[in-house]
Amino acid sequence: KSQESVKVKASPRMFKEYFQYKGISFPRLIYSEQGLREVENEFQVRDDDVFNVTYQKSGTVWMLEILSLIHSNGDPSWCRTVPNWDRGPWYETVVGLQKARSNQAPRLISSHLPVQLFAKSFFQSKAKVLYTLRNPKDVFVSLYHFAQIFRPYKEPGQLDQFLEQFLEGDVPFGSWFDHVKGWMGLRDHENFFWITYEELQQDLRGSVERICQFLGKPLEARALDGVVENASFQAMKQNKMCNFSLAPGFLLDQTQSSFLRKGIAGDWKNQLTKAQSENFDRIYQEQMQGLDLSFPWDEP
Numbered sequence: 407k408s409q410e411s412v413k414v415k416a417s418p419r420m421f422k423e424y425f426q427y428k429g430i431s432f433p434r435l436i437y438s439e440q441g442l443r444e445v446e447n448e449f450q451v452r453d454d455d456v457f458n459v460t461y462q463k464s465g466t467v468w469m470l471e472i473l474s475l476i477h478s479n480g481d482p483s484w485c486r487t488v489p490n491w492d493r494g495p496w497y498e499t500v501v502g503l504q505k506a507r508s509n510q511a512p513r514l515i516s517s518h519l520p521v522q523l524f525a526k527s528f529f530q531s532k533a534k535v536l537y538t539l540r541n542p543k544d545v546f547v548s549l550y551h552f553a554q555i556f557r558p559y560k561e562p563g564q565l566d567q568f569l570e571q572f573l574e575g576d577v578p579f580g581s582w583f584d585h586v587k588g589w590m591g592l593r594d595h596e597n598f599f600w601i602t603y604e605e606l607q608q609d610l611r612g613s614v615e616r617i618c619q620f621l622g623k624p625l626e627a628r629a630l631d632g633v634v635e636n637a638s639f640q641a642m643k644q645n646k647m648c649n650f651s652l653a654p655g656f657l658l659d660q661t662q663s664s665f666l667r668k669g670i671a672g673d674w675k676n677q678l679t680k681a682q683s684e685n686f687d688r689i690y691q692e693q694m695q696g697l698d699l700s701f702p703w704d705e706p
């Protein structure tokens with residue numbers, strides 16, 4: 407189905423309406439129960455599939471650009487001619503599922519699904535998952551802004567109230583904590599790789615080298631340069647195939663803000679009060695205790 411047919415089918419009532427699938431909220435405008443069932447139970451994962459998995463707002467389109475550029479040996483032509491949502495479709499959306507099915511191997515597929523809703527056939531395959539995480543305070547701030555421009559989402563309202571919903575997991579794709587704990591349960595599997603947004607920020611070149619190693623696709627220095635240059639925030643902001651300027655207005659209202667908003671680590675410090683940040687820390691400690699992992703944002 408094209409985006410055009412989704413547009414025609416969408417009645418005003420569907421805008422901003424959520425449905426629940428196995429306890430997780432999804433916006434009705436671009437997801438369906440049937441589609442999610444198909445992804446979970448019928449989607450045929452191939453051994454050469456590469457999955458770009460994140461909790462939303464953690465660096466999905468950044469990793470998608472990096473993976474696309476690695477795929478094309480640092481040559482930006484593919485990234486400059488094909489929209490990112492076609493290069494690495496979000497396979498849980500109605501439109502993305504069709505695209506993921508019809509794309510040629512080796513496929514690049516993006517997903518925000520929690521692990522328990524992921525394609526079952528993945529777990530019997532040799533397909534690779536790259537999981538990108540980000541400081542959840544920055545995820546929250548990014549989501550707060552995104553929810554104001556992404557039409558399928560409900561208006562987030564006051565920051566304080568939205569923060570409560572986020573910490574309770576009462577947002578699309580559910581709880582950040584559950585998502586991270588669920589996916590990180592795979593961290594000892596050889597076809598699973600994880601990295602943080604903060605590491606990408608700190609050392610993009612070194613991160614790309616690690617990603618290449620995981621993919622079994624070493625790049626020469628010139629190709630590596632091409633990946634690093636074209637995956638920078640500035641380069642991506644200028645590329646209409648990944649800056650979402652081509653996204654239809656019925657999905658994204660770009661009159662106020664843009665998808666590639668600030669692209670920095672630590673913006674939460676400008677947006678959360680001390681009390682909000684402390685409350686966040688308290689819940690973070692509770693939720694993450696016992697998980698033998700440390701992240702860049704855990705350091706004081």
Ligand code: A3P
Nearest residue numbers: 463464465466467468548638639666667668669
């Ligand atoms: P901000 O809203 O904090 O700016 P996702 O792709 O998972 O939806 O995440 C979007 C976030 O990643 C946005 O964060 C966006 O600006 C940031 N981002 C995307 N590309 C980036 C890049 N090349 N460098 C840094 N941040 C990037």
